[in-house]
Amino acid sequence: xxxxxxxxxxxxxxxSCAGGNADREKAKNDYKNSLADSIASAERQIDSCENEIxxxxxxxxTWLRDFTVVDNSREVESYYIxxxxxxxxxxxxxxxxxxxxxxxxxxxxxxxxxxTFNSVRGESGEQSAETAVVPHDxxxxxxxxxxxxxxxxxxxxxxxxxxxxxxxxxxxxxxxLENGKVKGSWQTPEDYKKMISATWMLYSSRSxxxxxxxxxxxLCKKIEILRAHKNRE
Numbered sequence: 001x002x003x004x005x006x007x008x009x010x011x012x013x014x015x016s017c018a019g020g021n022a023d024r025e026k027a028k029n030d031y032k033n034s035l036a037d038s039i040a041s042a043e044r045q046i047d048s049c050e051n052e053i054x055x056x057x058x059x060x061x062t063w064l065r066d067f068t069v070v071d072n073s074r075e076v077e078s079y080y081i082x083x084x085x086x087x088x089x090x091x092x093x094x095x096x097x098x099x100x101x102x103x104x105x106x107x108x109x110x111x112x113x114x115x116t117f118n119s120v121r122g123e124s125g126e127q128s129a130e131t132a133v134v135p136h137d138x139x140x141x142x143x144x145x146x147x148x149x150x151x152x153x154x155x156x157x158x159x160x161x162x163x164x165x166x167x168x169x170x171x172x173x174x175x176x177l178e179n180g181k182v183k184g185s186w187q188t189p190e191d192y193k194k195m196i197s198a199t200w201m202l203y204s205s206r207s208x209x210x211x212x213x214x215x216x217x218x219l220c221k222k223i224e225i226l227r228a229h230k231n232r233e
Contacts, residue, residue, distance in 0.1 A: 035230040036121045042219045042226070049216045052168045056209040066084045067100075077102045080202070090150065096120070096174050097163055097200035101153075104210070106161055108152045110174065115183040117176040123162040124167035129159035132168040133179070158203075165200035167195045216231050 042160050068086050071078040080100040081089060089097050091111040106133065110120045117139060121130040133153040134141045141150045152160075152184060164172050176184040188196075 015057060032230055035226050039223055039226050039230070042223050046216055046219050046223075049212045049219070051060040053209055053212050055215075056205050057075070059205050060202065060209060062197065063205070066198055067229065070099075079107070080199075082198050085195055092147070094184070094197070096186070096188065096192060098196045100199060100203050100206075104203075104206060105153050106158055106199070108157045108161060110152065110176070111147055112176045112184050112186075113147050113151045115176065115178075116143065117178045117183045118150065119177045120150075120152070120160065121177060122163045122172060123175060124163060124172045125171050126161055127167065129163040130156060130177075131155045131160055160195055161200040162204070164193055165186065165197040207226040 001030055064080075066083050067080040069078055070081055070086050079102060081097070085097060089099075089109070091109065094111055094113045096108060096110045099109070102108055109115075109122075116136070118135060119131045119133045121128055132154060134150050134152060136143070141148070143149075148187060172188040174186045174188060175182055176186070
């Protein structure tokens with residue numbers, strides 16, 4: 001009986017080792033396959049990004065022809081403004097102008113005659129979007145000869161520009177606010193809506209282009225790391 005057991009035990013151990021090796025090999029292959037799948041997925045995303053970037057680049061290059069670069073020594077930096085509006089800005093009366101800074105930031109410059117304000121709200125039908133408050137500081141919010149001019153930027157200003165662009169064919173009203181209180185309103189004329197819409201299209205396309213370019217760089221780095229892991233296996 002003892003002899004039988006002594007024969008069986010080594011056989012069981014050998015079978016167990018063989019099974020363990022097979023399991024380890026399977027796990028290793030499964031891991032390598034998952035890395036290969038992840039690499040293939042990232043490569044497909046890069047291809048998709050490249051295709052979209054090409055379309056966006058063509059659009060941006062086409063739309064740039066409709067813009068003029070203004071480099072004024074009195075301004076902190078140069079900016080892009082819709083053709084013809086370089087002669088209508090700075091505003092001398094109530095209105096709203098959009099431009100793109102040299103640092104590729106959308107800037108909305110609002111003016112109100114006869115009253116003061118520190119934010120604006122765009123309204124069209126049931127839709128509305130409002131800028132952040134910019135306190136009076138004689139820099140971004142300045143007053144001169146009864147005209148209050150304020151420059152807005154950031155996500156909230158972007159939302160106002162997008163609302164106007166989305167409703168270029170609809171009535172759009174700009175409401176001037178001071179700490180939440182209505183100080184005036186202005187029905188946006190067609191030429192103003194066209195200018196703001198064109199500026200938004202150029203800005204949003206360029207922003208999307210830069211975002212995709214950054215995402216592609218991240219994907220390329222990810223592929224490098226995945227390949228390094230795969231080659232070590």
